[in-house]
Amino acid sequence: MFELIKITDKTYYFDIPTKIGVYKLDDKKVMLIDSGLNAKTADRVLKVLEDNGLEVAFIVNTHSHTDHAGGNRYLCETAKCKAYAPEVEDVLIEYSDVEATLVYGGFPCRDFRKKFMNTESCKTYPLSEAPLPEGTEILRLPGHTAHMIGVKTPDDVYFIADVVNGKNAIDKAKICYVYDITTQLETLEKLKELDGKLCVPAHTDPTENIAYLAKINIENLLEIRQRILNTLKEKPMTTEELTASLCRQYGLKVDFMILVMITSAIRSHLVSLRHSGKLDWFIEDYMHYWKIGEE
Ligand SMILES: [Zn+2]
Structure with missing residues (x-):
């Protein structure tokens, strides 16, 4: 699990199980896309990078959820690096009580804040200040959270965070967390345009057939919608x-x-x-x- 999985010469990922993207800026430095669940997972990620002669230059968070930003604090302190996130998501990582409040619908009961919704607060900088390597593209993917992004690396790998759930996850959970259903449906429709590109969703296998995943996620949301109406x-x-x-x-x-x-x-x-x-x-x-x- 804690191993660097190669996609291209420069792009790798950890599958732990929320994926962390790794893009090699040069022979020594990497950009991380997300930081994992907590300090423990971040420590293991750092050790594997060290074993491969690599250091973290900076982190780009796709969104504020704990399994994507929970390793920020440890990594930023230990690797002496900065983390960057899109607007609002950066604030939610820094003031992590707000995320739990938002989902809970008021001051969050402590029973709600266990493994998830328990991000260690970390100063996180606006994405506009990130020293992204030339050729990187930011994809706006709102819906799962208000300002979630995906990251296209310069060598054409699309890290698309939590915009889709895998078929197994949908079959098991049925009702998956979405912040804004209307926007999520629009984002999923746009996602189909990436069909044929290598997309790396955070919670299911990399795919070049993202239109299929987008389609089953749309169907799932519309089925719930119809069931609510019925x-x-x-x-x-x-x-x-x-x-x-x-x-x-x-x-x-x-x-x-x-x-x-x-x-x-x-x-x-x-x-x-x-x-x-x-x-x-x-x-x-x-x-x-x-x-x-x-x-
Ligand atoms: Zn998420």
Whole structure:
């Protein structure tokens, strides 16, 4: 697991299991794309790089989630380097309580902040200041988070973070975390244009057939959307009632952390449907219910 996997002469990755991209700037220095879950994983990454005579020049974070930015602090302190991230994501890595608050929907219960949502705070600089090697391209991939990016290395490898889930992950989880469903659907449509390019998603195998992954991710989101509409056609429900109904329909196993993430994703679906006029809401006896829209 903690090994450098070669893609091209200059581009490698760690699969631990959230992937860290490695681009060789020269014989000694590398740019890292993301930093792994925590100090422990970052330490093992550093050791493998050292064994290969390599040092970290800087880190580019695709987004603020703990499994992508949790190694920032250790790497920045130990390798004496800087980390860079797109707007807002840089702030969320530095003030890491905010990410948990955002997903939880208020001051986050400590039970929610275990392995994930537990980023060690790290000063992270704006992406615009990053000394990216010539030929690097930044791809805007909002939806999974508000400002997530992908990185195309100068030798044409596309690290595309969490924009898609693999088929196995979708089959198992069914309802995956997405911050903004409407934007995510637009991003997935654009992603199809990269078909034929070598894309490295963070949580599934590298592929030259990204259109297929984009398609099954779109289908998954649209299927959930339709299921929400069908369920609310039966009767209006609160967000929690609807979430429980969908979990039952899919036969999901949940713990506290997973249920919070699923509820957050369902809220995002509900807002997307509300904004498109397909849903409306009302308040009765101090309860907030969702119902089919009048349009
Ligand atoms: Zn993520």
